[in-house]
Amino acid sequence: MLPLTVLEEVSKKLVDFEGTGMSLIEMSHRDKIFDTIHNETVALMRDVYRVPDDFHIIFLQGGATFQFGMVPMAFLKKGESADFIVTGTWGKKAHADAAVVGMANAIWDGRDDGYTRIPAQHELKFNPDAAYVHMCSNETIAGIQWQYFPETGGIPIVADMSSDVLSRRIPWEKFGLVFAGTQKNLAPAGLAVVFIQKDFATRARTDLPAYLRYDLHIKENSLYNTPPTFVVWVMNLTLKWIQSIGGLQEIERLRDLKADMVYAAIDKSGGFYKTGIPKDSRSKMNIVWRMESEELEKKFVEEAAREGLDGLKGHRSVGGMRASVYNAMPVEGVKALVDFMAHFMKKNG
Ligand code: PMP
Numbered sequence: 120m121l122p123l124t125v126l127e128e129v130s131k132k133l134v135d136f137e138g139t140g141m142s143l144i145e146m147s148h149r150d151k152i153f154d155t156i157h158n159e160t161v162a163l164m165r166d167v168y169r170v171p172d173d174f175h176i177i178f179l180q181g182g183a184t185f186q187f188g189m190v191p192m193a194f195l196k197k198g199e200s201a202d203f204i205v206t207g208t209w210g211k212k213a214h215a216d217a218a219v220v221g222m223a224n225a226i227w228d229g230r231d232d233g234y235t236r237i238p239a240q241h242e243l244k245f246n247p248d249a250a251y252v253h254m255c256s257n258e259t260i261a262g263i264q265w266q267y268f269p270e271t272g273g274i275p276i277v278a279d280m281s282s283d284v285l286s287r288r289i290p291w292e293k294f295g296l297v298f299a300g301t302q303k304n305l306a307p308a309g310l311a312v313v314f315i316q317k318d319f320a321t322r323a324r325t326d327l328p329a330y331l332r333y334d335l336h337i338k339e340n341s342l343y344n345t346p347p348t349f350v351v352w353v354m355n356l357t358l359k360w361i362q363s364i365g366g367l368q369e370i371e372r373l374r375d376l377k378a379d380m381v382y383a384a385i386d387k388s389g390g391f392y393k394t395g396i397p398k399d400s401r402s403k404m405n406i407v408w409r410m411e412s413e414e415l416e417k418k419f420v421e422e423a424a425r426e427g428l429d430g431l432k433g434h435r436s437v438g439g440m441r442a443s444v445y446n447a448m449p450v451e452g453v454k455a456l457v458d459f460m461a462h463f464m465k466k467n468g
Contacts, residue, residue, distance in 0.1 A: 120443075120445050121306070121307075121353065121357065122357060122447045125357055143156070143349070153348050153351075158340075160355040160358065161340075163359065164312065169288060169291075173316060173317045173318075174314045174315060174316055174317065175317060175337045176314055177312075177313050177315070178310045178350075179310065179311050179336060180346070180347065182300045182302075187212055187213040187216040187217070188219070188220070189331055190213075190251075190253075190277055191216065191217035191220040192324070193331060193332070193333055194251055195221040195250055195251075199249075199250045200223070200249055201222070201250050201253060202224050202226045202245050202251075202252045202274070203223055203226065203252075204225075204243065204254045205225045206238075206255055206258050206263060207255065208434075208436065209281070210255045210258065213253055226243060226244060226245060227242055227243055233395075234258065235395050235396050235397075237399070245272055247272060249274050251274060251276065251296070252274050252275070252277065253277045254269070254279070255279040256268075256278050256279065256280045258282075259282040259404070259405050260436060261437070262401070263400045264404065264405075268290055275293075275294065275295025276295060277294070277295055278297045279299070280299045281299045281300040282303045282404050282405060284297075286370060286374050286446060287367070291314075294314070294316060295316050296314065299312050303404070304447075305357055308350075310351070310354075312354075313333075315337070320333055320337060330343070330344070373450065374446070375403065377448060378403035378406065380454070382401060382406065384457040391411075392409075393410070394406075395409075403444070404444060405443050407433055407437070408439060408440050416438070416440060419440065419463055422463060423456075423459055423463075430443065431456075
């Protein structure tokens, strides 16, 4: 979901960008106009997400998935190993890709619990020589989210924050690299935003094909090849929208408000809506729950859709229901959902 004001501004300016007689998406990415937007977007990202000066911010194609392979290709050198904390589908995919490249140790795997919880610090035993520790801060499908970031004994963390990027302040000092696909909280699909700590960046291999070289993308300010200019433009507008409503602090307040509303509806339903996820692992972005039977779940999704509540079906790999409450979801949207949940329970409970 994108903020309505952003979509409206895009539609207003799409054909003729600010009186230039041309659409922004027709312009060269070397054009001064796009260059200004690009640099402003990086600056906005740094400001809104409070990214310290010792981090590079780059935009890369291939989404978050491409980073699953690109990170180990650059940072997992011969004879080295990396630690993986596998908390769900996305942690598993990142681990599998790294294992193709080198030694990827899954030091914790939530498989036995069906990926329904985040591990506690004491369950994590890091290899002191690991090149980095990979984690996924929010498992979009399982609906579980880290509410702390682990102490690794100084090993840089590589974090996939695709589905909770810009939804909270993060302790930047713990990270070597953070990446996030743009299509949840930032813009349409088409890019990953990659934040790389400057010292960590110097460890990246440079003897790789060009697109795999972080050093090259950093040096070329993400313009080594043609970027999807539309995605950068929409991200620019989304960042301005966050600023306009009060920044990250306001995003955090709204996020808590919205997530609490849905979890309260689940918790007070007396088991009609069920979540097996313990409170300290519950995602504030993707709220998942089940009902007594698949038949009832299907009915819920169908009737909700008729009320204009779209996309509540859980991911096909896990079933059940999922409400994704990304940044742009208005409180009224969540209110409509919890009202529907109460109404549906009354009729079917
Ligand atoms: N990581 C997470 C946490 C995700 O939610 C997703 C997509 N849903 C991905 C990675 C893959 O992202 P992409 O489709 O941009 O490659």
